[in-house]
Amino acid sequence: MGTKTNVLRLFLVLALLLGLAGCNEATGGDGASADSTKSESKDKDGDTKNASSSGDSDDEKSDSESDSASKDETEKKKPKKEKVTNVNASKVQMGDLIVPVIAEGTIRSRNEAELRTEIAGRIDRVYVTEGQFVKRGQMIARLDDRQYRVELTEAENQYLEALGRLAVDEEKLDSRAATDRLTTSLEDLKDQLNRGVISRKEFQDRQLALEVDAVRDGAYRGDLVQVRSGIAAARAAKDRAALNLERSEVRAPFSGVITNLDLTKGERVNASEVICRLVDSVNLEAKVAVLESDLKGLEEGRDVRLELPALAETLQVTLDVLSPQIDPESRTCDLLMRFKNPDGRVRPGMFVRAAIAGDIYRDRLMVPREAILTRDGRPLLFKIKDKRAEWVYVQLGKSNDRMIEIEKILQGGPLKPGTLCVVSDHLTLTHNAKVKVKKVVEPEVAWAKPETE
Known part of the structure; x- marks a missing residue:
C-alpha cells in the first residue's frame, strides 16, 4: 500500500513535469512567431519608409533642378554689369620739345x-x-x-x-x-x-x-x-x-x-x-663738365634743372658761364650755374646732376612718356572718348625724360591737343573699355610752357 502510493506520487510528478515542458514549448513558439511577425512588420515598415524617403528625395531633386533652371533663366534675362577701370589721364600737348644735355659736377661757394x-x-x-x-x-x-x-x-x-x-x-x-x-x-x-x-x-x-x-x-x-x-x-x-x-x-x-x-x-x-x-653759404654755384660733342646749341641764359640727390630736390636755374676753352685731357667744357641759398640747405661740395636745355624742337605734338605702351612691337596710347578708352597706334619722334613726340598717327586717330590720354592702370586695358578718370595729371614741363588748344 505504501509502495503503490509512492509510485503514484512519482507518476504525478512526472506528468506534471511533462505538462510544464509542453507549456514552455508552446509559449516559446508563440514568442518566435511574435518576433517573426515583428521583424516582418519592421521590414515592411522599413520598406515603406525607404520608399517614402526615395520618393521625397526624387521630389526634392526635381524641385532643385527646377529652381536652378529658373535661376539660370533669370540670370540670362539680367544684363551683365560692365567693368569700369579707374585711370589717371593727361592732356595731349602742343609746344616746344627740349632735349636736355646731362652733366654732373659739384656745388661750390662763389666766395671762399x-x-x-x-x-x-x-x-x-x-x-x-x-x-x-x-x-x-x-x-x-x-x-x-x-x-x-x-x-x-x-x-x-x-x-x-x-x-x-x-x-x-x-x-x-x-x-x-x-x-x-x-x-x-x-x-x-x-x-x-x-x-x-x-x-x-x-x-x-x-x-x-x-x-x-x-x-x-x-x-x-x-x-x-x-x-x-x-x-x-x-x-x-x-x-x-x-x-x-x-x-x-x-x-x-x-x-x-x-x-x-x-x-x-x-x-x-x-x-x-x-x-x-x-665760406659764403648764400651765394653758390654749380660747376659741371660737358663733353665738347654736347656743346652744340648750348649758350648762356639757357634754362637748367639742377638735381640734388642728397636733398631729393630740384632747382630751376640758368646757365651763367660757358667756359671759352676746352680741357685738352678730358675734352670737356666747364659750365657754371649760379643761385642763392638763403636757408643754407645746399652745401658746398654736394654732388649735383644738371639737365641743361639743349636742342629745341618747335611746335611738336607730345604726350607724357607714361602714356605710351607697346603691343606686338607697336607703340600705342589710349585716348579717352565718351568715357571709353580707344587705342591709337602712333609713330614716335624726339623725346626727353618726361615728354615724347607723336610724329605720326598710324591708326585710331585723330589726336588733337587737349585730348585726354590714359597714363596709369592701362597695361591690361582693351580697346573700347569703359574707364573713369580719377585725376587729370598736368604734365610737368621742365623748360618751356606748352600751348594747349
Whole structure:
C-alpha cells in the first residue's frame, strides 16, 4: 500500500513535469512567431519608409533642378554689369620739345677765402666760433694793438710839430703861375711823345729841364718847404701807424660761415698766418663738365634743372658761364650755374646732376612718356572718348625724360591737343573699355610752357 502510493506520487510528478515542458514549448513558439511577425512588420515598415524617403528625395531633386533652371533663366534675362577701370589721364600737348644735355659736377661757394693776419703779434681776443655765420666787416679776431697805438700817437705829435714849422715859412710857398706853366709845358711834351715827334730819351731830358726851370720860377716851392720842415715824413709816419693799428684787427671781407678755426686767446701768430676759413653759404654755384660733342646749341641764359640727390630736390636755374676753352685731357667744357641759398640747405661740395636745355624742337605734338605702351612691337596710347578708352597706334619722334613726340598717327586717330590720354592702370586695358578718370595729371614741363588748344 505504501509502495503503490509512492509510485503514484512519482507518476504525478512526472506528468506534471511533462505538462510544464509542453507549456514552455508552446509559449516559446508563440514568442518566435511574435518576433517573426515583428521583424516582418519592421521590414515592411522599413520598406515603406525607404520608399517614402526615395520618393521625397526624387521630389526634392526635381524641385532643385527646377529652381536652378529658373535661376539660370533669370540670370540670362539680367544684363551683365560692365567693368569700369579707374585711370589717371593727361592732356595731349602742343609746344616746344627740349632735349636736355646731362652733366654732373659739384656745388661750390662763389666766395671762399683763407683769413690771415697781416702783421705779427699776440691774439688779444677771438670774437667768433666754429660754424658761426658772420656779416661783412664783422670782427673775427684782434691782436694786441698797444704798440701801434703808441706809434700812432708819436706820429701825430711829429706831424703837428712839422705843421708848426711850415706855418713859419708860409710866405715861401710856391707860385701858382709857375706851376700852371709847368703843367701846360709837360702836356705839350707828352703830346709830342705820343705822336712820335720826339723819342722817349728826348722826352725825359726835356722834362727834367722844364722842371728845373719851374723850380727856379717858384714851382714846387711848397713841396720843398714841406720836405725841409719834416711835415711830409711826419704825415707818412702817421699814416703808417694808423695802417698798422687797422691791421691788428681781422675782419670778414664778405658774409659767410667760419670754418677751420683753430685760434686761442694769448696765442702768438706770425704775419700772413692762416687763422680760419670763411665760406659764403648764400651765394653758390654749380660747376659741371660737358663733353665738347654736347656743346652744340648750348649758350648762356639757357634754362637748367639742377638735381640734388642728397636733398631729393630740384632747382630751376640758368646757365651763367660757358667756359671759352676746352680741357685738352678730358675734352670737356666747364659750365657754371649760379643761385642763392638763403636757408643754407645746399652745401658746398654736394654732388649735383644738371639737365641743361639743349636742342629745341618747335611746335611738336607730345604726350607724357607714361602714356605710351607697346603691343606686338607697336607703340600705342589710349585716348579717352565718351568715357571709353580707344587705342591709337602712333609713330614716335624726339623725346626727353618726361615728354615724347607723336610724329605720326598710324591708326585710331585723330589726336588733337587737349585730348585726354590714359597714363596709369592701362597695361591690361582693351580697346573700347569703359574707364573713369580719377585725376587729370598736368604734365610737368621742365623748360618751356606748352600751348594747349
